[in-house]
Amino acid sequence: MISRVLAADVPAHIGARIRVAGWVHRRRELKSVTFLVIRDRSGLVQVVLPESDVPEETVVEVEGIVIASGQAPGGAEITEPVVTPLSEPAQAPPFDLYRPNLSATLPTILDNAPVALRHPKMRAAFTIAAASVAGYRAALDELDFTEVHTPKIVGTATESGANVFGIDYFGRRAYLAQSPQFFKQSLVGVFERVYEIGSVFRAEPHDTTRHLAQYTSLDAELGFISDHRDVMAVLRHAVAGMVDCVRTRAADAVRLLGIRLPEVPPVIPEIHFVDALALVGAPPDEPDLAPAHERALSEWALAEHGSEFLFVIGYPIRKRPFYTHPDPARPEYSNSFDLLFRGVELVTGGQRLHKYSDYLAILDDTEPYRGYLDAFKYGMPPHGGFALGLERWTARLVGAPNIRQTTLFPRDLTRLSP
Ligand code: AMO
Secondary structure, X not given: OOOEOOHHHHHHHOOOEEEEEEEEEEEEEOOOOEEEEEEEOOEEEEEEEOOOOOOOOOEEEEEEEEEEOOOOHHHEXXXXXXXXXXXXXXXXXXXXXXXXXXXXXXXXXXXXXXXXXXXXXXXXXXXXXXXXXXXXXXXXXXXXOEEOOXXXXXXXXXXXXXXXXXXXXXXXXXXXXXXXXXXXXXHHHHHOEXXXXXXXXXXXXXXXXXXXXXXXXXXEEEEOOOOHHHHHHHHHHHHHHHHHHHXXXXXXXXXXXXXXXXXXXXXXXXXXXXXXXXXXXXXXXXXXXXXXXXXXXXXXXXHHHOOOEXXXXXXXXXXXXXXXXXXXXXXXXXXXXXXXXXXXXXEEEEEEOOOHHHHHHHOOOOHHHHHHHHHHHOOOOOEEEEEEEHHHHHHHHHOOOOHHHHOOOOOOOOOOOO
């Protein structure tokens, strides 16, 4: 049997007999001729034959001769074909996958995700997500980070008790990990520099366009820092690596979606939380930034600094998790930051407490944190880290208004399948 040629490579085989395989993307029957457009992982190729009754989405193998054709996608098509089905005749999907855009409501798309994701534009967002992850990995590998994989079933909440999923663990109370926070900090004691790419779980009780009950967290943590600024520099390097990898590895997806990739400035502009509140006209005692504030700040960063990224630093210590390091000069504020990208919070991070005595002073009950506190008991360097939400990143990159559009099989208040 001749080896399989991918659709995108067909124009390089003019005059040859080849074999392609894929899904019948579109069947167009004219009076005396039928066109089958075959879709595979690389793209589309047209097949011309006298007639065919193979329904769209059926998986087929096609052997035939490649000829040049001005009208066909890529400038070539397959003639004199032998079409062999590899699946049963497919049922008609609930929407036309061959149209340039998937015209269905978001609930219909999500209910039918296994087939909706086949639409080239749906798929493209996830090609971009995959390239982003590859870029993140490469950027941190380059800085001598070690990739780790930590438990997602845990005995204590890591962020706040409010949005944690409880589960039954052999008759005991356990939780789905809200983040790898405690593990990544402990592992700084082992590797100095670690990162993890994995699922985390948040029992988000509200239905928003930027919250999921399960998302992919791109975490990093590093030791021997001076303060949060060293962490911000590593984050900048990681984000630049993500954009570079999308540009090179996902060029077709970027083109198909017609999106513009951001420039990551050599130094991302920053604003202190206090100044941020003043800038957006919020009361000075406001403990956090509202989504509308984040949008306004992003607009300001673009107008003032020409940057689609903005660091907000120095959040009030009372609004940050207990492990957050205070600002030594103004202890009511913290050595922490958020990174805003195109109007939303994309990353949270900062410097952590690293002295055992600091944790003992802060935690009322140390028993649930015994394993975590051991790291500090036995000596930990000054350290810090961050976490970036992959689905939020992809949504901002492709301009999707709802995070569910950049999540393969989203989990939210109401959705548990597919
Ligand atoms: P935080 O809770 O702010 O920080 O989360 C970090 C980033 O994760 C994304 N994110 C979410 N994405 C989708 N659905 C959600 N429900 C959701 N919640 C958060 C956002 C957010 O900026 N341990 C700290 C990080 C650290 O300090 O290292 C943490 O998890 O993009």
